[in-house]
Structure formats: C-alpha cells, structure tokens
Amino acid sequence: MKKSLGEKIFDWVNGVLLTVMAASMVYPFIYVLAISLNEAADSNRGGIFFLPRKFTLDSYRIVFENNDLVNAALVSVGRTVIGTVLTVLCSAMFAYVFTKPEYIIYKPMKVIFFMAMFLGGGALIPVYMLYRSLGLLNSFAVYIIPYLVNLWFVILFRTYYIQLPKALEEAALIDGANELRIFFTIILPLSTPMIATIALFAAVDQWNSWRDTLFFTSKESLKTLQFVMMEVMQKAQARTMITRAAMKMQRIRQVQTADPVSVRMAITIVTTVPIVCVYPFLQKYFIKGMLVGSMKG
Template sequence: MISNGRSSLAERLFDVFNYVFMALFSLVCIYPFYYVLIYSISDPRLASKGIYFWPAHFDFDSYIKVLSLNTIPHAFLISVEKTLIFTVLCVYFSAMLAFLFTKRVMPLRKTMYRIVISSMYLNSGLIPWYITMKTYGLRDSFLLYVLPGIINAFYIILIKTYIEQMPASLEESAEIDGAGFLTIFNRIIFPLSKPIVATVAVYASVGCWNTWIDNYLLVDNEKLQTIQVILFAYLNEAQGMATDLTQMVTNANSGRQLQLSPETIKMSITVISVLPIILVYPFLQKNFIKGIMLGAVKG
C-alpha cells in the first residue's frame, strides 16, 4: 500500500511538473507574436518606454495609415488569390499523382516515383530556376505563383501512404460497377482522404503565403505585387515611412501631433502579414492533427 501511495504521489508530481513545463513552453512560443500584437496597438510614445503583457493605451492609427496606402489592399488580394488557387491545385494534383503511384498497372511506376522523390534532394539552384521560369514565359505573369510547385514530392509521400491504408475492396467494387480512374479518385479516394488533404492544404497554403522570392526576382508589374514583397520593402523603409505617415496624420487632423515610430510600423506590418495565415488553422486543425497522427502511426 505504501509503494502504491508513493507511486501515486510521484505520478501526481510528474503531472504537475508536466503541466507547468508545457504551460511555460507554450508561453515562450506564443508570447513573441503576442508582444508584436500589443506593441502594434499601443501608443508609440508609451510603448517605447516598455510594455510586457498589456497594451499601453489602445491606438490603431498605425494600422489605419498602413492599410490606407494604395498598394496594400490590392497586393493583399493578390496574395489571397494566389494562395487559394495554388493550394487547391497543389492538393488536387498531388493527390491524383499519389493515387496513380499506388496503381500497380502504371508503366514505370517505381521509376517515376523515385524520380519525383529525388526532387526533394536535388536542387539545381537559383540561377537555373530563374532561367527556366523566364524561358517558360512566366515573368510578370500570375501563373508564376500557381504553376511551379503544383506537384510536391513531400505531399505525394504523405497522400500515397494514406491511400495505401484504404481497403482495396473500395476500388474493386467501383471497378466492377464500371467506374474509371477519375471517377474512383474524385468520388471515392479523394473524399475519403479528407484528414491528409487538410494536412497538405495547411502546408501548401502556409508555404505559398510566405513565398516572396518569385515575386521579388520575376515580377515588375505593380498590379501583380504580393503583400509579402511590399511589406518587406516597407520594413526596410520603416523610418522614412513613419515620418511620412506621421505627417499625414498631422495634416489630416489639423495639427494633431502623433508620433508613429519605426518600431510601431514594423510591428503593424508584421501582424498584417502573419495574421491571415494564422486564421487558416482553426478551420483545419481537427483534420490536420488527425492526418499527422495517421501519418505517424501508419507511415
């Protein structure tokens, strides 16, 4: 009985330690973004003196002025549009190719699969990539954001592993009823792959949203600029931008003095660029976790 009591006490102490450790670890992970958020909505003069857990006098003038810039709304829409289109196409065609690789009747199936997987380890570099994109006529084209990367080797591995766990009788019964490849994929395999599809959708959307090098090197058209490149430029020009916006606020308010500091501008820009993609996770969290767990157990 004594040993059981000691064992129970040890387990409780371990649970307490575990909860405290995980709470502190979560705080360390979350606090940097929280700090950026509260700094961006604080009065610049008070925030410069130091803030920790609460905003210092709510002030949204930095957001109002940053979002009032002519280039921001259009660039934001371009980024949202390219992320949505790329994610849909990447998930669908990567899943289709993954399903094709599970078919034993596919000619050179293993060879083609190994060629696709080898792309994860072999990279020709930036210059060949630039020449290839330019040769394909993707310079100053919206397709630059969509076509390259539709087929992703890592996503194919995840989806292929998931599909291989499905009962073969599903496909066999559909084939007996006369269903072809596309019918089986669109009506049976793809709908049943919802957990792994959600996982891949999160990966693809985050990756596409954060990508900026294609825009930076190959797009000169102002109508095709994405929010990432524009905000990157604003971050590098935060001092001059803060001065200009402060002058705009002063003129608009008939002499009202408001100091927009470079730090406040940087914090506001960071929140604007990060917040949209964070909002994706709550909608896909359940299936994302389920897909990750299935990949870890069955993969």
C-alpha cells in the same frame, strides 16, 4: 497512488519549465499586438509590456487604407487560394496513379519520381534562367505553376490511398467507371483528412512564401504581404508609406499616432492572424500527416 514529495517537486518544476517555454512563444506576439494598438509617440517612451497604454487603431487604419498593402493582401490571398487548390488537386491525382502497379509506365514513372526527389530544385541561378525562358518572371504564374505538384505531398497521399478499402473502387470499375471518375467520386471524398492536412501545409507554404517574390519578380503589383512586410522591416519603405497615408487621410495627427514601427507591428499581426485562426483546429490531422511522412522518409 500517492505521490512522493520528490515526484511532486518534479511535476512542479516540469510544469513551470514548460509554461515558461510556451510563454516565450506567445509573449512576442502579445508585445507586438500591444505596440500596434498604442499611439506611436507614446510607445517611444517605453514601458509597454502587455497592454496598450493609449489605445488607437490608426496603425491598422493605415494598413487597410494603403492601396499597396491592400493589393499585397489580395495577391497573398489569391496565391494562397489558387495555389492550394491546384497543388492539392494535382498532387492527389498524381498520387492516385502511383497506386496502380499495372499501369504500363508505372516503373519508369517511379524512377523519374525518385530522381526528381533527389535532384529537383537546388541551384538558384539555373532555376531563375529556366523561369525566364518560360516567361514566368514577373507574372503571377510564378507563384502557382512551380508549385503545382509537390512530390512530398504525392507520397503522403499515396500512403493514405493504399490503406483505403479496395472494394468500392473495384465495384465502380465493374460498373464501368473510368479512373478519372473513380478518383473524383470515390478516392477524393474518402481522403478528406489527408486533404485537410495537405491543404494546411500547402496554404501555409503559399501564405508564408516571400523568397519567390524577391527572386523572380520586380513588379509592384505582384508584391505579397510577407514581402511588403520584409521591405517595411528593412525600413526604406516605411516612411514614405506613412506620410502618403497621412496626407491622403488629411490628418496630420496620424504621424504622431502611428510610425513605421507601429505600422510594422500592425502588418505583423495582420499576416499572423489567419494562421493562428486555422492551425489549432487541424492539429490532429497534421500530426498524423507528419508522422506518416516521416516514417516513409
């Protein structure tokens, strides 16, 4: 089929517009990367758009040799790993019970579930008071326990389970396996695509979360990478961090080659890289997951 001139122009314009949009999404990251790899004193002269002019890794050195930041990274990784595993496991298990209409409290359970969907969460201060009375404030558990079950993930898992073939499960039941065992040996292994999707969602939520740190903790040792970055962004913290790092490394030069801005850029890159490395490979899973979810409301 031959294309008319109009069609060709249409294709070109469309392609150019889409490219511009994609470029606008990538460019900020490139710029930040360039600044983070450039000597700070030199960056201040301007003129850097794509590539660093005077290459240096000093900003990253500061990031990785700063104890506060390393600790923050450990907290972030810790909550992401533990939180993701537990959320996926708990949500998947709870969802499995929702495929059993013969369960004696199935109906009340369903009512409770939907009430929780509409009423849950909400007001900040009551949540704060609740966490305080549970002793969750200023503890690592505040990053994990409130996220144990994600009602949204439960729905996603359930929609996935009910389209699984029933035969395997029934066979196992006849062989005398209990539901817990069936869940772990049959249902979970069969739902790897859904697990991948939800693990991605949960991990991204955990990794990106910073509000809970702001609201519910005040301890240095519980700060996450995102939170530290937020603090650095609001500048108060950055100066002292740099001078401390420079003194520790006994290199006065440092103060010239890295400054609050370049360190901020380096942290930005460090927090973004894990996500960039993961999400493109899970694309086909999360697209499916998102569609299933939106169909169900």
